[in-house]
Amino acid sequence: MAVAPEKPRIYEGSRIPSPTPTVLQVPPDLRGSEDLLQVNFGPNHPSTHGVLRLIVDLHGEDVVGLSAVVGYLHTGFEKSMEAKTWWKGITYPERIDYLSFQNNELVFVLAIEELLGLEVPEKATWMRMCLAELNRIHSHLVWLATAALELGSISMFWYCFRERDTILDLYEMVCGTRMHTRYFQAGGLAEDIPRGFFPEARKFVDWMPKGVDDYEGLVDRNEIWLERTKGIGLLSADDAIALGQSGPVLRGSGVDWDLRKAEPYLAYDQVDFNVPVYDNGDVWDRYKVHMDEMRESTRIVAQCLDRLEGMEGQPWIADDRKVVLPPREELHTSMESLIHHFKIVTEGYRVPEGEIYVAVESARGELGCYVVSDGGPRPWRVKFRAPSFVALEATATCMTDALVADLIAIVGSLDTVMGEVDR
Amino acid sequence: MALKDHGLNSERVLWVGKGPGVFEEELGNLEDKLGLSTVEKAVAWAQGSSIWPDTFGLACCAIEMMSIVSARYDIARFGAEVFRSSPRQADLLIVSGRVAHKMAAPLRQIYDQMLEPKWVIAMGACASSGGMFNNYAVLQGVDKIVAVDIHVPGCPPRPEALVEGIVRLQEKIKAGVPPAYEIRGVAS
Amino acid sequence: MPGLVETREAHGEMTLVVDPARLVEACTHLRDSEGFNFLADVAATDYLGWGGRGVAGYIGDASGRDLNRPGSQGLERTPEPKPKRFAMNYHLLAIPDGRRVRVQAWLDEDEPVPTLVPVWPTADWHEREAWDLMGIRIEGHPNLSRILMEDDWEGHPLRKDYPIGGEPVRFSGEE
Amino acid sequence: MLNSWLSFLIYALFALAIPLTMVAMSFVFATRPKRRIRARTLPFESGVSKGPPNQRRFTISFYLTAMLFIVFDIEIVFLYPLAVILHQLAWFGFVEFLVFIVILAVAYVYIWRKGALEWH
Numbered sequence: 001m002a003v004a005p006e007k008p009r010i011y012e013g014s015r016i017p018s019p020t021p022t023v024l025q026v027p028p029d030l031r032g033s034e035d036l037l038q039v040n041f042g043p044n045h046p047s048t049h050g051v052l053r054l055i056v057d058l059h060g061e062d063v064v065g066l067s068a069v070v071g072y073l074h075t076g077f078e079k080s081m082e083a084k085t086w087w088k089g090i091t092y093p094e095r096i097d098y099l100s101f102q103n104n105e106l107v108f109v110l111a112i113e114e115l116l117g118l119e120v121p122e123k124a125t126w127m128r129m130c131l132a133e134l135n136r137i138h139s140h141l142v143w144l145a146t147a148a149l150e151l152g153s154i155s156m157f158w159y160c161f162r163e164r165d166t167i168l169d170l171y172e173m174v175c176g177t178r179m180h181t182r183y184f185q186a187g188g189l190a191e192d193i194p195r196g197f198f199p200e201a202r203k204f205v206d207w208m209p210k211g212v213d214d215y216e217g218l219v220d221r222n223e224i225w226l227e228r229t230k231g232i233g234l235l236s237a238d239d240a241i242a243l244g245q246s247g248p249v250l251r252g253s254g255v256d257w258d259l260r261k262a263e264p265y266l267a268y269d270q271v272d273f274n275v276p277v278y279d280n281g282d283v284w285d286r287y288k289v290h291m292d293e294m295r296e297s298t299r300i301v302a303q304c305l306d307r308l309e310g311m312e313g314q315p316w317i318a319d320d321r322k323v324v325l326p327p328r329e330e331l332h333t334s335m336e337s338l339i340h341h342f343k344i345v346t347e348g349y350r351v352p353e354g355e356i357y358v359a360v361e362s363a364r365g366e367l368g369c370y371v372v373s374d375g376g377p378r379p380w381r382v383k384f385r386a387p388s389f390v391a392l393e394a395t396a397t398c399m400t401d402a403l404v405a406d407l408i409a410i411v412g413s414l415d416t417v418m419g420e421v422d423r
Numbered sequence: 424m425a426l427k428d429h430g431l432n433s434e435r436v437l438w439v440g441k442g443p444g445v446f447e448e449e450l451g452n453l454e455d456k457l458g459l460s461t462v463e464k465a466v467a468w469a470q471g472s473s474i475w476p477d478t479f480g481l482a483c484c485a486i487e488m489m490s491i492v493s494a495r496y497d498i499a500r501f502g503a504e505v506f507r508s509s510p511r512q513a514d515l516l517i518v519s520g521r522v523a524h525k526m527a528a529p530l531r532q533i534y535d536q537m538l539e540p541k542w543v544i545a546m547g548a549c550a551s552s553g554g555m556f557n558n559y560a561v562l563q564g565v566d567k568i569v570a571v572d573i574h575v576p577g578c579p580p581r582p583e584a585l586v587e588g589i590v591r592l593q594e595k596i597k598a599g600v601p602p603a604y605e606i607r608g609v610a611s
Numbered sequence: 612m613p614g615l616v617e618t619r620e621a622h623g624e625m626t627l628v629v630d631p632a633r634l635v636e637a638c639t640h641l642r643d644s645e646g647f648n649f650l651a652d653v654a655a656t657d658y659l660g661w662g663g664r665g666v667a668g669y670i671g672d673a674s675g676r677d678l679n680r681p682g683s684q685g686l687e688r689t690p691e692p693k694p695k696r697f698a699m700n701y702h703l704l705a706i707p708d709g710r711r712v713r714v715q716a717w718l719d720e721d722e723p724v725p726t727l728v729p730v731w732p733t734a735d736w737h738e739r740e741a742w743d744l745m746g747i748r749i750e751g752h753p754n755l756s757r758i759l760m761e762d763d764w765e766g767h768p769l770r771k772d773y774p775i776g777g778e779p780v781r782f783s784g785e786e
Numbered sequence: 787m788l789n790s791w792l793s794f795l796i797y798a799l800f801a802l803a804i805p806l807t808m809v810a811m812s813f814v815f816a817t818r819p820k821r822r823i824r825a826r827t828l829p830f831e832s833g834v835s836k837g838p839p840n841q842r843r844f845t846i847s848f849y850l851t852a853m854l855f856i857v858f859d860i861e862i863v864f865l866y867p868l869a870v871i872l873h874q875l876a877w878f879g880f881v882e883f884l885v886f887i888v889i890l891a892v893a894y895v896y897i898w899r900k901g902a903l904e905w906h
Contacts, residue, residue, distance in 0.1 A: 021733070021735050043834065044508075072529070095483055241648050370702065393732075525760070539817040539819055553778070
């Protein structure tokens with residue numbers, strides 16, 4: 001295993017279970033014993049926040065065996081997208097990871113633009129980055145609300161949903177709907193930025209750091225929270241890389257890897273932010289990574305707003321008529337625009353033949369989109385690399401000598417969204 | 424005879440300038456035929472105004488279902504903010520999200536394990552009709568396996584839309600309309 | 612690089628086509644000496660009917676016109692033929708220095724591919740999904756069973772010859 | 787004698803009446819299920835329950851924790867009557883109370899050191 005940069009060792013060697021890396025086997029001496037109880041943390045469980053099913057073998061309070069069963073929300077996204085044109089297909093990825101929906105849309109649109117070789121205007125790039133970061137905060141808020149709710153801090157739920165609604169108001173103002181905005185087109189944005197957006201966004205950016213202080217004030221020095229998160233669900237750097245973890249789970253285990261810094265896309269290289277990395281690889285560190293990331297994202301949004309305010313009146317979508325709909329008023333005058341409009345709307349634009357894998361840093365980690373096009377108006381194959389799908393593989397490794405109550409904290413800290421796991 | 428005379432006070436009914444909508448009219452003359460006794464009306468009122476939903480979050484609609492409990496769209500005003508996780512203590516099953524075929528059997532089992540009288544809200548396009556996923560994996564509409572009382576449109580529906588759905592369900596209950604499985608005579 | 616058949620560069624990405632029989636050898640080499648310690652994704656693709664008539668909007672033939680398909684115009688380049696039916700793409704990443712590579716293994720109808728679980732433990736579920744949705748047999752996988760579909764489901768949904776299913780929708784034309 | 791107990795009797799009457807009416811009302815107004823279906827008899831196990839759990843023994847640690855809880859819970863119950871008449875007993879009652887607490891504190895430190903409070 002290529003050794004990650006020298007980090008304090010959380011535990012020696014590797015805790016990945018032997019025959020099957022994702023199933024924690026019951027130790028042989030306990031196998032047939034009377035005290036073993038097999039419990040289904042089944043599809044409809046209040047604490048799994050989604051239709052995840054964990055088959056858990058309990059010896060008293062200790063979790064001695066675990067295997068995750070997924071597929072209860074399998075929606076056949078990739079099959080449906082193969083039957084839709086590229087234009088209609090952009091609506092699907094948002095429903096995959098319905099918490100950071102903007103990043104899903106972004107990764108599919110970036111893949112299309114890369115295959116098309118399409119230049120996106122600067123205003124669209126910065127607005128995409130602004131919305132993607134707002135979406136990261138929104139996703140961390142819903143994660144924090146539900147993770148803290150499971151560990152007993154009910155009031156955190158209401159605090160977080162207060163800020164979440166502020167963000168969704170911003171989305172509603174810009175894109176018309178709260179979630180699943182379908183605001184990104186292949187070539188830029190669907191609409192221009194409405195006038196009232198900047199003052200509202202400024203208000204949110206000023207308020208958000210105080211909001212994060214509220215959340216930390218609620219739980220950071222709370223004895224119960226510390227007792228239930230410190231030293232629970234350990235995952236060393238090498239195990240995290242071997243298990244393909246990414247995002248807050250990887251950065252919580254001491255690996256300094258963030259796609260926004262390592263492979264900057266959009267305009268992340270012109271924005272100043274730093275990436276929180278913690279070394280202990282337990283539930284507490286993943287929580288701290290989420291909290292710091294919310295602050296960093298707010299800083300990025302502020303910088304995006306500064307740049308965007310200076311771009312009044314710039315084009316917000318490319319003007320390659322083969323791909324982008326011509327503006328309405330042009331249809332009444334020029335015949336070519338009418339033909340382009342007709343071709344795009346009826347048959348859909350064609351993406352040149354090729355295959356590409358684009359990866360984006362979504363709220364949960366590396367969200368990849370592998371697209372194969374055969375030169376026609378429909379994608380031939382779309383495959384999404386879901387960070388939550390991989391995070392669930394680490395449940396067996398993090399569960400060594402955990403109690404039942406820790407199981408809830410660990411599954412909560414892995415921040416899995418079942419829509420993304422089952423695609 | 425509008426619902427107001429039955430003491431129903433949901434905001435829409437009390438809207439000053441608004442005459443009875445289509446929903447109220449249907450409900451209105453339905454009540455005369457049902458002719459509830461005062462005891463039944465009292466029981467219907469009690470059942471209607473304290474409906475306990477079951478936490479049955481599937482996909483994106485579950486996130487909007489969660490937000491009806493938050494401070495801004497507070498469902499506590501209608502007595503429905505207690506989300507029970509066990510079907511034994513729940514009256515209302517809000518199917519929020521797309522139902523995969525693998526999830527259909529657990530959904531049916533949970534529905535069977537709920538006690539009568541029970542109601543079902545199909546929240547969102549995916550639960551009501553399979554939505555945009557007309558493919559091998561998704562059940563094309565929850566009413567194929569359970570009797571649905573209220574279909575809430577939207578993808579995901581706004582929290583107000585779900586609150587409206589719950590308010591309309593309460594009006595149906597208080598008007599004495601039996602649950603869907605009784606109307607359609609299917610296994611409860 | 613053991614087992615390398617061909618290297619392709621496109622859109623700033625490097626694709627190493629590897630002979631499936633020597634896949635494990637190649638991947639161990641990539642991980643240990645090339646530093647690719649992170650397996651991001653395993654994507655199985657079915658190329659049945661690739662480049663055929665009427666596939667995904669392909670319209671013209673050599674002369675460009677397709678009389679029984681109104682609206683077909685101009686010469687369309689037929690997409691470049693693929694060696695075999697299935698392609699297993701392993702997207703690799705070197706964590707500290709951020710290099711990416713795609714290892715591609717071409718497979719026939721029911722030609723198995725060796726498992727990579729000993730090389731990267733994260734491949735476990737990815738390979739199970741490739742088996743479940745695409746029907747690609749993985750040799751030596753510790754617990755090869757269906758992961759997303761129900762255990763008694765017949766057929767592999769993401770194959771091109773598997774119908775999209777769902778209910779027929781009238782007046783929708785293409786679906 | 788009666789009037790000193792009267793208030794208690796009224797209170798007992800209410801304490802009895804409220805649960806009984808609840809039970810009676812739930813029987814009177816309950817809507818009977820039309821058919822006995824198997825799913826209704828199964829225990830709820832997040833939607834995938836196959837049947838009653840195979841009745842296995844519970845590990846001894848649960849029993850140990852329960853016993854410790856009982857010991858220290860009853861300790862508090864003993865303090866209630868003391869608290870009622872503490873004023874009359876004045877210092878003697880207080881010293882008695884301290885002796886009682888010290889004995890139990892010794893027991894608490896013992897089990898704490900022995901690690902009976904940690905789960906294993």
